[in-house]
Amino acid sequence: MTKQTITKKDGRLLTYYRFTKESKVESRESKVESRKSKV
Amino acid sequence: MSELRWNPLLQQWVITATHRQERTFFPPDDYCPLCPTQEGGFPTEVPAEDYEIVAFDNKFPSLRRKAPRPAVKQTGLYEVRRAEGVCEVILYSSKHSGTLTDHTVEDINNLVHVWTDRYTELGALDFVDYVFIFENKGKEIGVTLNHPHGQIYAYPFIPPVVRQEIAASADHMAKTGRCLVCDILAEEKSDGRRIVAQNDDFLAFVPFYARYPYEVHIAPREHRCSLPDFSDGEKMDLARMLKTVLLKYDNLWGFSLPYMMVLHQKPTTPGDFDHYHFHIEFYPPYRTKEKLKFLAGSEAGAGVFINDTLAEEKAAELRAATPET
Numbered sequence: 222m223t224k225q226t227i228t229k230k231d232g233r234l235l236t237y238y239r240f241t242k243e244s245k246v247e248s249r250e251s252k253v254e255s256r257k258s259k260v
Numbered sequence: 261m262s263e264l265r266w267n268p269l270l271q272q273w274v275i276t277a278t279h280r281q282e283r284t285f286f287p288p289d290d291y292c293p294l295c296p297t298q299e300g301g302f303p304t305e306v307p308a309e310d311y312e313i314v315a316f317d318n319k320f321p322s323l324r325r326k327a328p329r330p331a332v333k334q335t336g337l338y339e340v341r342r343a344e345g346v347c348e349v350i351l352y353s354s355k356h357s358g359t360l361t362d363h364t365v366e367d368i369n370n371l372v373h374v375w376t377d378r379y380t381e382l383g384a385l386d387f388v389d390y391v392f393i394f395e396n397k398g399k400e401i402g403v404t405l406n407h408p409h410g411q412i413y414a415y416p417f418i419p420p421v422v423r424q425e426i427a428a429s430a431d432h433m434a435k436t437g438r439c440l441v442c443d444i445l446a447e448e449k450s451d452g453r454r455i456v457a458q459n460d461d462f463l464a465f466v467p468f469y470a471r472y473p474y475e476v477h478i479a480p481r482e483h484r485c486s487l488p489d490f491s492d493g494e495k496m497d498l499a500r501m502l503k504t505v506l507l508k509y510d511n512l513w514g515f516s517l518p519y520m521m522v523l524h525q526k527p528t529t530p531g532d533f534d535h536y537h538f539h540i541e542f543y544p545p546y547r548t549k550e551k552l553k554f555l556a557g558s559e560a561g562a563g564v565f566i567n568d569t570l571a572e573e574k575a576a577e578l579r580a581a582t583p584e585t
Contacts, residue, residue, distance in 0.1 A: 223372050227307075235306070235316035238377070240370045 262322065263330035264416075266339035272420045275343055276331075277322040287405070288357060293319075294407035296354050311373050314351045315412070321347035323413065324386075344387045350374065350538065356407050359397060359516055361506040369499035375523065376487040376495070381382055382414040383528025390415045390422065390527045398518020400545050400552060405474035410521075418527050425524065426536050433535040439483050441537030442531050444468075453572040457504045457585040461497035466575040471565035473547045473574050474512070476505055479539040486525035505542065508581040513549040520545075 226236040278579045287293065296311060297304045317325070323345025334340035349397055352360055352371060360368065379391045395410035396403050418426070432440035448454055448465045456464040456476055464478045478501055484490055490498065509517040520543045526533035547553040547568055558564045579585050 222370070222377070224377065229307070229316070231546040233317035233319070235314060237308070238312055238315070238370070238374050240312055 261331045262324065262328065262343040263332070264341040264343050265332075266341075268337060268339075270420075273341075275322045277320075277343065289406070292407050293407060294349070294351055294405055295356050305349070306354075311351070311354050311514045313353070313370060315348050315374065315378055316351075318347040318349050318411070323347050323415065331535050337383065341416070342560070345416050346382055346388065346412070348378065348382075348412040350378070350393075350410045350412065352408045352410070359408055359506075359510075360395070360502075361516065362548060363503075365496070365499050365503050368502050369496050372487070372490075372495045372499055372502075376490070377523065378412055379487050379528070382412065385414065387416050388414040389529035391419045391525075391527060392419060392422075393523040395519075395521040397514070397521070398545075400518045401421050401520055403518075420527070422524055422527070426527075426533060429535045429537065439537050441479055441533055441539060442454075442483055445479055445481065454575040456508065456575050456578045457501065459475055459497050459500055459504075462501040464501055466571040466578065470571040470574070471559075471567055472543045472545070472553060473567060473569040474517075474542075474544045474578065476542045476578065477539050478502070478505065478542075484538045485534060485536055486561070488525075490540070502540075503535060507583055508578050508585075509542075509544065511582040512578065513546075517544050517546065519543060552564070 223239045224236050225239075226234055229235055261274050261276060264273045266272075267274055271398075291302065293304050294306070295304055296309055297307050298309070305316060305319065323343050325344070325346055327342035329343040330340045330342060332340055343413065350371075352363060353367065363371075375393050379393065382388055383391045383415060392415060393410065393411045396414075429440045432438065432443070436443070444467070445463055447468070448463065454465045454468060456466060458464065459483070462478055462480055464476055466475060467477050478498070480490070480494065480498075482494075484494070487495075509519065522541050522543075523538075525538045526536045545552050553568075558566055
């Protein structure tokens with residue numbers, strides 16, 4: 222099990238728990254960030 | 261507005277949380293705030309395309325990590341405190357439909373590991389005395405979101421029901437030198453009529469003193485105080501037992517049975533609680549296939565439950581429900 226805690230825009234905490242090796246979890250916010258950086 | 265108000269008559273805290281009146285109430289299935297956020301879609305509580313299990317701070321919490329000042333001043337009689345604590349939502353999966361019953365044993369085992377981690381992490385907060393993990397399932401219980409989920413309340417005090425169980429356990433230990441729940445398990449095993457299911461590490465039974473007709477308790481055979489005490493094997497056996505009980509509930513009458521599921525474990529505040537024995541309690545609100553059990557005058561006003569059924573007969577019904585045990 223792995224976990225990743227993020228702080229949401231409104232300050233609330235959210236923790237993702239992952240159990241599979243190839244997790245489908247991809248942060249929508251990080252995706253937006255990566256797109257921005259490409260621009 | 262949110263605060264703790266002391267009830268000097270019952271010697272227990274009441275949480276006021278007026279903002280919870282505004283919480284989301286049965287949104288359309290395609291506007292679920294607990295589903296993943298889809299590209300081009302509305303932002304949900306989870307800013308990811310998919311997830312396995314997620315825990316997050318409730319948007320409408322009764323308790324807050326940084327609690328505001330109480331709206332009223334306390335008096336000599338009426339004590340008031342900030343409603344400090346944590347209220348979390350645990351999403352069992354990104355799939356919108358279904359219930360915990362539909363999850364595989366492996367999925368439930370993953371959830372048990374998450375419960376263990378949340379208990380440890382929240383219990384380490386200096387303002388948290390007790391980590392209470394629970395699930396309200398079904399509209400009959402007052403659930404307002406269909407997406408399968410549970411909750412955690414990390415209280416700044418030990419809640420009264422658990423406080424009473426701890427006092428009874430301590431009293432029994434002082435008198436006999438033994439754990440109360442260990443003795444209850446021995447009695448249930450000896451009698452046998454109220455056992456619903458058992459495996460290597462856990463026993464599920466309708467307690468002798470059941471308050472709800474289909475109330476079921478699950479307890480480890482060995483003395484364990486809280487989830488971190490369990491080995492990985494015991495966690496898997498707990499997942500198997502949960503799956504068995506959940507299937508029995510749903511197969512009893514052929515519909516997904518609503519329930520309250522609560523985990524009772526030792527407080528996380530310093531103290532000697534090693535005499536306390538972990539267990540899970542289920543309270544389904546149905547007394548027959550068509551009839552609900554209501555908490556009425558005697559239950560709500562006097563604290564005396566009237567059970568219209570015999571635990572021995574209800575346990576036999578649950579044993580016969582698929583998977584037969």
